[in-house]
Amino acid sequence: MYRLDTYGMRSAQTAATISVLDRYLAILDAVKESERSTSITELATRTNMPKSTVSRLAAGLVDQRFLVRNADGTVGLGLRVFELGARAGLPRRLMTAAAPVMRELWEATGDRVGIWVHHGAEMVSLAAVAGRLPMLPTRAGMRSPALTTASGKAFLAFCADRTVVDRLSAELVPDAASGFRHELDLVRASNVATDAGVAYPGIVAVASPVFSADRTVIGAVSLAGPADSMNAQHAAPLVRAAGLSMSRRLSAA
Amino acid sequence: MYRLDTYGMRSAQTAATISVLDRYLAILDAVKESERSTSITELATRTNMPKSTVSRLAAGLVDQRFLVRNADGTVGLGLRVFELGARAGLPRRLMTAAAPVMRELWEATGDRVGIWVHHGAEMVSLAAVAGRLPMLPTRAGMRSPALTTASGKAFLAFCADRTVVDRLSAELVPDAASGFRHELDLVRASNVATDAGVAYPGIVAVASPVFSADRTVIGAVSLAGPADSMNAQHAAPLVRAAGLSMSRRLSAA
DNA sequence: AGGAGCGTCCCACGGAGTGGGACAGCCGAG
DNA sequence: CTCGGCTGTCCCACTCCGTGGGACGCTCCT
CATH class of the missing domain: 1.10.10.10 (Winged helix-like DNA-binding domain superfamily/Winged helix DNA-binding domain)
Structure with missing residues (x-):
């Protein structure tokens, strides 16, 4: 070997x-x-x-x-x-820190709430709370592309490891890549990433990064709902607050 | 090998x-x-x-x-x-069937609710609710002895495989074994098993079996609380109803 | 510097893993 | 019933991959 x-x-x-x-x-x-x-x-x-x-x-x-x-x-x-899976350290810590915050976010919006961690070209779902409305199967252990989803962009924007971002955006044609970089800049400025139906048609998603005690991104919290009933502008502050709250709780423990 | x-x-x-x-x-x-x-x-x-x-x-x-x-x-x-763990079939099906019922039971009692499956001489926890979020395992993957816990007895009482019960109770001295058999008879009659502080001092637990579509036991739901504030007599009907409800939901899906 | 702890690497040796093919059981078709 | 096609399992000669003692480099203490 x-x-x-x-x-x-x-x-x-x-x-x-x-x-x-x-x-x-x-x-x-x-x-x-x-x-x-x-x-x-x-x-x-x-x-x-x-x-x-x-x-x-x-x-x-x-x-x-x-x-x-x-x-x-x-x-x-x-x-x-x-x-074994139930004992994996990082997911557990994130999940316990995230659980109450996820619930609050869900109570405030009624939409689908999820937490994600990064792996390779994808984001892996740790847990999800179902929204009331049309449901794509979201469940723990599920994967979504990092490049196009809100949670993926929220993560990548703050990913310290440049090589990860470079490797992923290498698959884009040059001008799409620079557009993508620009979008990440916006995410860095606002602390929220959005996906309006690109990854999943008809679904709007807003996500915000979650940081560990040492200020490195470890994942993202996302809120997703049907394009017609969910307003990204309105949801953004809530999601941003949820991300911050999770990061704080994670550092506290 | x-x-x-x-x-x-x-x-x-x-x-x-x-x-x-x-x-x-x-x-x-x-x-x-x-x-x-x-x-x-x-x-x-x-x-x-x-x-x-x-x-x-x-x-x-x-x-x-x-x-x-x-x-x-x-x-x-x-x-x-x-x-991988998040995709294991049996736990997943049981958990999705159980989640809402666990939540109801928690709301009705405020005590700790758990679902368990059997393995060897122990019961393995699939999920435990202390918070309000369904599906978020507080302490999943944990193990408890099958012989002494409420969930273990609830399972064993209905376990079709006699050899399992025999093998486990073989470790008991003869009269304890016959006492144990008698207790299982009572469990079979009432559909609830109780543990009053034997497995875990100061804690009372009540459990009821969960059956799959083919009427075989696949696990148990348990309710546990401090001995002074929880009344087993009062909790029994609720737990029994929860077990039935889970079994029904499991067969429906 | 010396020492005690760690994790990794090297490489000769041999036993553990390999997989083609034989085999047995289970269907549904003829 | 018998056949052919389908499973999954088992056998066993060959060989290659895993083995582990020991050397090594490293970081902390003393």
């Missing part, structure tokens, strides 16, 4: 040697990705591994209850991943 | 060959178990592995963001375990 393959390997292929861990996690991811429970054969195709290997590895994961085996032979995510 | 060691291995030791997966998961568990973030050396002692091995394996887990590396070199659980 290991990042550098000391001997140059010719030919395309995947190469770069795959460790056992990669295989196990590929299986877990494949299971996660599929909405319902998954058959071994399906996993084999999705992960590009021999069926026999998947069978063996999956059996190991089942033994450890990272997967559960259903009566029909398919597998789903097991209890153990839940136990 | 594999369960049966075909050749008898003499001497004590651990033996029984340990697979890579076991090692990885031992590390994850060790990290989970410790409240705060953990050093590599500490993990090495806790898991009984050479430091060098732990370092390498942990690095792999960090690469995959199953662990996060803090500035001081310690590690904690990463975002990825959270993402």
